[in-house]
Amino acid sequence: MTTYRLGVLAGDGIGPEIVSATVEAFKTAADKVGVNIDWIDLPMGWEGIKQYNDPLPEFTTNALKDTHGWILGPHDSAAYPLEHKVKLNPSGALRHTLDLFANIRPAKTMPGIKSVVGEADLVIFRENTEGFYADRNMFAGHGEWQITEDVVVTSGVFTRKAVERIAHAAFKMAMKRRKKVTIVHKANVLRLSTGLFLNVCREVAKQYPEVTVDDYHIDAMAAHLVRRAKDFDVIVTENMYGDILSDLAGELVGSLGLAPSINANATVAMAQAAHGSAPDIAGLNIGNPTGMMLSTVMLMEWLAERHNDNNLEEIGKLVEQSLYQSLKDGIKTKDLGGNASTSEFAKAISERINQIFVN
Structure with missing residues (x-):
């Protein structure tokens, strides 16, 4: 044994x-x-x-x-x-x-716990190594620079390798659940960075033809979670967006403490x-x-x-x-x-x- x-x-x-x-x-x-x-x-x-x-x-x-x-x-x-x-x-x-690389955060209503969104059962796949988290996207050092006393520049890093592997993890989970994946991004403004995230996720989606795929901008997604959390199954997104959305989702179904x-x-x-x-x-x-x-x-x-x-x-x-x-x-x-x-x-x-x- x-x-x-x-x-x-x-x-x-x-x-x-x-x-x-x-x-x-x-x-x-x-x-x-x-x-x-x-x-x-x-x-x-x-x-x-x-x-x-x-x-x-x-x-x-x-x-x-x-x-x-x-x-x-x-x-x-x-x-x-x-x-x-x-x-x-x-x-x-x-x-x-x-x-x-994969931070997997479910948000599910529980017996005896008041949920402000009614019944919900979703899971967020947050890419854990890159994105807009400056402390995790460099081989050495940090992705923030203070140019002058009044100016700070920060970086976001997106690579095909990192996006592919978090996307595969999300789609594999979806195949075990309700076969639906929602990609969250901001490609209308951050066209190259989160645009790459969106496009690579859609490329990976072609390998899972049974899974229904949609996508939302991060700001709209926050509103949709509050309004209709029950409609979502698996959500995949970059590091910072995933951190924010998963905290929101946790609170909506009961408490971040749970x-x-x-x-x-x-x-x-x-x-x-x-x-x-x-x-x-x-x-x-x-x-x-x-x-x-x-x-x-x-x-x-x-x-x-x-x-x-x-x-x-x-x-x-x-x-x-x-x-x-x-x-x-x-x-x-x-x-x-x-x-x-x-x-x-x-x-x-x-x-x-x-x-x-x-x-």
Whole structure:
């Protein structure tokens, strides 16, 4: 039987609490399904600074290369000492260093959670390495230059290679869902850069004739999400647009604090909730682990396909089903209007996992 090695980077703020709750739930599910998982704790964030004077120590990066994947807690890079602030934050550094080109962010209505757009079930594929994010689009250095005290120039980078691979990832996902892809761009103004993105995505679309394709300008797309989120299936876009749209979509279906994501390439994936570290409530045992748990569900689905192991997908389904049942039963953390602590919420999920197997 394969033993899967999964890295655990607890991070800052509420990170250690929500990551611990996540690991607890998945340990319960893995035990029920009969899958061996080694959970490998690795320093990141303030813990990395404390041990190695680095928020993402080389020790951690090297150790991750020997894992099947990992979960990344939130980091509080805004509070790091200046010498660390000027560098890529841990999340950005991992995406860049390990070429995690696909940031996959679903937005789906959940039982017991109020959605301002009614029913919705979509997933955004955000190209993760280029676009208008100056900290990720250069081999060395950053894509911003301050020409004078009053003038700053920033770059956006778009390559056929990067667009092709995120487009293929999006279309492959669409083939498993409702077979519809929406390309988001601004080619009416940024004709060369996002024009290349649009054109290459349309070229890739020809290889998936069963998939219906449409496209929208980024500003119109934001309005369409608010008005009719339920009509969208898979959305593919560049880095910054994807970041903005996925935060919007997460809030529309309930809360950004519930929003999951994974960052992946062809061989490895990282689970990372979309929200921040919430340092103001750190240590109070009231943080909501839902986003982190659902991100890890996504990681299990990715690993199941990568390693052709349906048991991993079963683990994810067990946790997801038990989490949704807990929400439906009114067991919620403070941010959702409930009174369950982080650890109580995790315990409720584990109890429901056990109940599923008893029944």
